[in-house]
Amino acid sequence: MDLETRINSFVELGKFLSDYLNGKAQHKLHDKLDQTVSSAIHHNGWFTVENIKFALKNWADVLTQDKLEHWLDSYQLNTPTQPKTIAVIMAGNIPLVGFHDFLCVLLSGNNILVKQSSNDQTLLPVLSDFLIVNNDNWSSKIEFTKEKLEYFDAVIATGSNNTARYFEYYFSKKPNIIRKNRNSVALISRDDTKEDLKKLGEDIFRYYGLGCRNVSKIYIPHDFKIDKFYEAIFSWQNLLDNHKYANNYDYNKAVYLMSEFSIFDNGFLLLKEDTNFSSPIGTLFFERYNQLQQVKDLLNEHQEKLQCIVSNQLEENHIAYGQTQKPSLRDYADNVDTLNFLKQL
The missing domain is CATH 3.40.605.10 (Aldehyde Dehydrogenase; Chain A, domain 1)
Structure with a gap:
């Protein structure tokens, strides 16, 4: 053919x-x-x-x-x-x-x-x-x-x-x-609206967060109010209808409480401050920042661990809120050009 x-x-x-x-x-x-x-x-x-x-x-x-x-x-x-x-x-x-x-x-x-x-x-x-x-x-x-x-x-x-x-x-x-x-992260700024954060819910929760393009960690300004984020994503509360998601959420909550970790909880998503990129199902890691550029520099240093960076900054390698699960044909996993690999065989 x-x-x-x-x-x-x-x-x-x-x-x-x-x-x-x-x-x-x-x-x-x-x-x-x-x-x-x-x-x-x-x-x-x-x-x-x-x-x-x-x-x-x-x-x-x-x-x-x-x-x-x-x-x-x-x-x-x-x-x-x-x-x-x-x-x-x-x-x-x-x-x-x-x-x-x-x-x-x-x-x-x-x-x-x-x-x-x-x-x-x-x-x-x-x-x-x-x-x-x-x-x-x-x-x-x-x-x-x-x-x-x-x-x-x-x-x-x-x-x-x-x-x-x-x-x-x-x-x-x-x-x-x-x-x-690989994991994906979101870089939230003070200017992001409730509608922006609502779109971010799609990046976090689609497929229950199981994909490499799902956001597993967010970076937030040092004075960011967690309630603003929870209000924006509340429409995803029916995730608990899936018993596998509910079991993971309940298990991780019990582990964190027994270990006396400080967490935020809205009834279906745990927020835990953590430096790692990969968070368990039912949990989203976060870190606070003072200078946006410091976070960008950190993410550049760890490119090999990241699939997507979501933000409103829309720099060359950033993806808009709500778009991670709608990749184009040119979006290659691990950023390795599959067609070029095949062409050179």
Whole structure:
């Protein structure tokens, strides 16, 4: 398949998702997708229909002719005369978290060998089925496996810091991208409004805070009133309806109280002053600052640990409030250009 055909396939996939989300389900696979969305919540207690459809909408929004072509223009991709097989080990923390790698490998003209997380193994195969139904040439380019990975030319693996050490050892002789834990932070200023902070709630709570793009820590002015923040995010109180979130919140609250840590609590989110970036579920770390520039300098020193910096400062590497869970096609995990990696194989 040439590049134009590959792009068109994913444009059609975007339309398929849009039709499903807009209630215009006419394709024979729409019923299968609907059943899969409904059943996925039973495979993973962190998944909800709302969050799955949120993820599907994000992909529907970017899988358009204009956005795909604009993204790919700078790479000058060709169709490989001898396509490589790329093994992709996917995480399962949020719905379809591995789709960007899936997209990159197939648009690059290579073949993909997918090893999914047991926490998210039902959604992507339906999207793959759609590609194959529309163009059978995809059937020889997409393979899913639950077995030990064999016969591949390069690997893209996403996991924790612990699994990354294993990946780095096991895949050391193959070209690879190995991703580790990353976190996102927000830099709040005195000028931020209640509406700004309400948008920040989306960055913190979408997917229950399980993604690397979820804000796990905030930096606040030294005289910032915590009540202002709590009032802005109060609409997220229904998080406690999920028993897994509620259990984490209750557990962490008990640990902090028994350890006599000073915390703030609004009934569904704990705020704890802490220098670490990674906070547990149901908890948000914070630090107070006097000089904004000092925080910016600190974050620059720890870029390798951060995925997103959210603020109204909107410097080159900052993201606006409420936008972390709507990444563009150019937003690469760990800031490693996946397409460039594939092009150079």
